Amino acid sequence: MSKIKFLLSFAALFISQVALSQQLVIQITKGVDNPIPIAIVPFEWTGFGVLPENITTVVSNDLNNSGEFKPIPEKNMLSTPHQEKDVYYKDWRFLGSDFLLVGKISKSADSALIQVQYELFDVVSQKRMVGEVISGTEKQLRDISHQISDVVYEKILHIRGAFATKILYITSQRAAGGAHYQLNLADADGGRAQVLLDSKEPIMSPAWSPDASQIAYVSFESGRSQIYIQNLSTGAREQLTNFQNSSNSGPAWSPDGTKMAMVLSKDSNPDIYVMDLRSRKLNKITTSYQVDTEPSWMPDGKSLLYTSDKGGPNRPQIYQVSLETGWDERITFDGTFNAKATMLPDGKNIVLIHRGEVSDDFHTSVMNLERGSISALTDSSLDESPTVAPNARMVMYSSKEGDHSVLNAVSINDRIKYKLPVKDGDVREPAWSPFMN
Helix, strand or coil, rough: CCCHHHHCCCCCHHHHHHHHHHCCCCCEEEEECCCEEHHHHCECCCCCCCCCCCCCHHHHHHHHHHCCEECHHHCCCCCCCCCHHHHHHHHHHHCCCEEEEEEEEEEECCCCCEEEEEEEEECCCCCEEEEEEEEEHHHHHHHHHHHHHHHHHHHHCCEEECCEEEEEEECCCCEHHHEEEEEEECCCCCCCCEEEEEECEEEEEEECCCCCCCEEEEEEECCCCCCEEECCCCEEEECCCCCCCCCCCEECCCCCEEEEEEEEECCCCCCEEECCCCCCEECCCCCCCEEEEEEEEEECEEEEEEECCCCCCCCCCEEEECCCCCCEEEECCCCCCCEEEECCCCCEEEEEEEEECCCCCCCEEEECCCCCCCEECCHHHEEEEEEEEECCEEEEEEECCCCCEEEEEECCCCCCEEECCCCCCEEECCCCCCCCC
């Protein structure tokens, strides 16, 4: 299924179920020292009326917000080509642009579909790098824009782009009538934010299925913490757990989508369990006398990482347990606090929240398993809930800013940082989607 067709599956949910949420807006706080100069010529529109989305603006913002690119201001452009035959490379060399993106948008009188044609050129070598025509409805223009951004990003940097992905996050506000919670879905840049669940009771731990068609989360709407699964195309919800006198938390889909790791205290102590989603059979994975929590899957689906304080009270560390043999080993030893671990696709590095021996600050960090070293990516004092982009380039996390929590993002190499604040309330627990196709 193509990316654009897949994104259509969200339409029913957006139209019938949700209301507009507070918008997240990216604010770049750190970029690379020498971003790549690129010219993005305003796409030509040959139809009638005004389009609901400006493709040129969305693509330009995507590339600029990545911290890797510096778009050439439109006012400086010497010409405005829309196809290869109109490109004069000397104009763009004069402006110092390394790359050039041009395009045009058209709509036939007898069709509801819009056609977007784009072409990317290497100005230095004077070569056309890529070009294609994408069809979609007016409502899909933002999706098409992100798709173009992904292609440009990959062709130039040789790394798959993640602009067309989504994020989940929780917002909360305090009011005279009590707290108010919302589970939100948005584009990776914070655009088109939509409310999936609105509640007076807490919502926690959103998680994506591997194919991005479903989400899981914890809701207290029944009076106790329970895990729910929600289908994004239909909005249908299913309560996955209903254990009496038990906390139910930490849902995490297996890489193949057939199992769900979770934390249950139905046997009095919080332990890690794995549920087969077809049979609903439970398998207890850990049996310590301390708190075992925050399970996450290794890429091969054969073992789990999790957080436990069984090595000492109030000093949680990361452990790895084999699902086949039950072999359990401690992974982290540096610092007084290590939690919320996610293995990167390379199988060599873990993103986690870390506190050192002499610091009271909790930083989003990266641990190299081969060296055992932990490097902080942030200088904030209280980070929580790191989530990794599917191309493993960026980590999004919540952090305290004054009296509020905001979302921040930092690149794995610590070269790029940006913030996604909301105007009011707190925003926390982000979850970055897999690739959408």
